[in-house]
Amino acid sequence: MTQRLDTLLINALIHQEGQGPVPGKIGIADGKIALIGSHDQDMPPATEVIDCEGLWVLPGVIDPHVHFGFGNPETDFETESRNAALGGTTTVISFHRSADIRDSFDAARERAERQSCIDFAFHFGVTSRLHVETLSEISHRFGVNSYKLYMMYKGAAGLSKGFTEIDDGLLWGALLAAREIPGAILGVHCENVEVIPWLREPLRAAGRDDLAAWNEQSPDFLEAENVHRVCYFAGKTETAVNIVHLSSREALDEVRRHRRDGRRSPIYVETCPHYLFLDCNSPAGTYAKVNPPVRTADDIDAMWEGVCDGAITTIGSDHVPRKRATKDKDIWAASNGFPGTGMILPILLHEGYHKRQVPIDTLMRVASNTTARIYGLRGKGAITVGNDADLVIVDPDLEKTVDPGIMESHADYSPYEGMTFRGWPVRTLVRGRTVARDGAIEPSVKERPSGRYLRRL
Structure with a gap:
């Protein structure tokens, strides 16, 4: 003893x-x-x-989806780790992307080590052929085996962000590369961005400037279509994939359909606290603008059904800490995303445990236990002897x-x-x-x- x-x-x-x-x-x-x-x-x-x-x-919450560095790149790990800790989040996985990760990662990690009051890991953003070609090298060198590919940054949408190589071919190449790395998971942002302008332009022409219009310009079926494509390709390559920030019943049904096919590689699903609580009629307005959009009350119910029956694997906040001024614009010009890592546990307790009578064991499974397992966070995620x-x-x-x-x-x-x-x-x-x-x-x-x-x- x-x-x-x-x-x-x-x-x-x-x-x-x-x-x-x-x-x-x-x-x-x-x-x-x-x-x-x-x-x-x-x-x-x-x-x-x-x-x-x-x-x-309770075991500390593990948030596998934060964008520290998108507010103030020099101090975000200081401020946002404090925000996380206040809400019961004790570990985060943030995203790191650059033109060449081999040259940029050490500095990002060292800054985080100086500033963060909670433990942290990283995913790598895959946006080019170079990232695919160097995936094994950077993964082993830096101890990272999870990645994110952004289907919504294809074509003109990607060009506006400086990305010129994101297409279905890059998805295929990233799946093949990730398959060769032990325990690797490729996360994918699923929205068919090529159709969105056809839906957005009539809304803007009609003078729409409300949160519901953001949902209508990128509806659930555009998310579901991309989910199908990712799951289909992943089945062919036998690569583990994670549908990150899934928001709609139709998209979750698409995952359920692919899981029934007897595939050998897992499909993980992450949803966010805002998809469990906010709908497209929320009085938060532009402060709740995010991609994919917050949707309907029925979609909120579907996310809770997925939490309860295990179809949803993890909860991630998609935390983005920009200033209010970037939101105080019309729905089309306001920035995307909002802070949320410190709100995961309060929302799960308020909306899940108290309002919907979801067992605390179920809530901690998606908020901590499973997250630690699938992302290889040894010693995390459960109250057991020997763990942190x-x-x-x-x-x-x-x-x-x-x-x-x-x-x-x-x-x-x-x-x-x-x-x-x-x-x-x-x-x-x-x-x-x-x-x-x-x-x-x-x-x-x-x-x-x-x-x-x-x-x-």
Whole structure:
């Protein structure tokens, strides 16, 4: 038995996978979970004792989809990791893309190591033949085995972003290259961008300037069509794929259809907290503009059905921390995306646990457990002896109103601002260290962040 603990959590309701909240104690030593005991079990002495006062202790949320660097590239890992920690997110996977990743990645990783107060990994953005040709080299060199290809940046849409090589051929080549890398997953943004102008132009001509128009210019069937193409090609190459930020019932039905074909390679599905909560009539307006769009109440129900029956694998925020000024425009000119990593757990608790009676075990499966498994985040995703002590103490009945002014993000707005949610973290620990408590980042964490880069290959 451990001679002495660094930290001991007592009077806790502990969530372990498949068990639900059970009264107990957790002992932490050297950043790891050293002991898990019953509520009346004797434990070794500890330097710090945290009385959880009957609150839940959950595994930290793992957000596999953030865009740190799209707000302020120089400081995003500082501000956005704090935003994540306040909401109970203890690990993120951000995206890194450049013309040649071999030349750019070290600097990006080193900046993140200096700034982040939570642990982090990266995906690589695949936008050119060079990326495909060097995929094995950069994956092994930097410990990365997950990628993203952007089907919505084909043709003219890609040219406006400086991408000239994204087409179905690049998708095929990326699938072949990823297949050869151990544990690799190719994530794909699925929207048929070639049809969108034919739908958008009449809407603009009619003077439409509302959130619902953004859904109508990129409707569910354009997402579903691309999902089919990606799943079909992936079946031919036998490559694991992830349909990222899936938003619609029709697109999810397309995944279900392909899974029934007896394929040998997995199709993973990620949805986002906003697709579980916001619809196209939301009063958030342009603050809720995102790609794919937020859709209908029926699509929200479909996402929850997928969470409950396992069709949806993970939850990712698609966090983008730009300023309010980029949103205070008409629906056509406003920027895409919004901050959200710190809102994953509050939305799952409020909308999932309280409103829809989704079991906490189901919520943590998509928010943490499965994410760690499929992305190779060893020691993460579950409260078990030997794992990192990434823990969130949660008051399931605490009600708070979203105030972007205290959320630490570079972004100065939220599509949820002014909304009240029931169920919030009151303390977040990363490898046993308290980084956030009672809605504030610990002062010592601001001085010494200590987030760690996670190699996965």
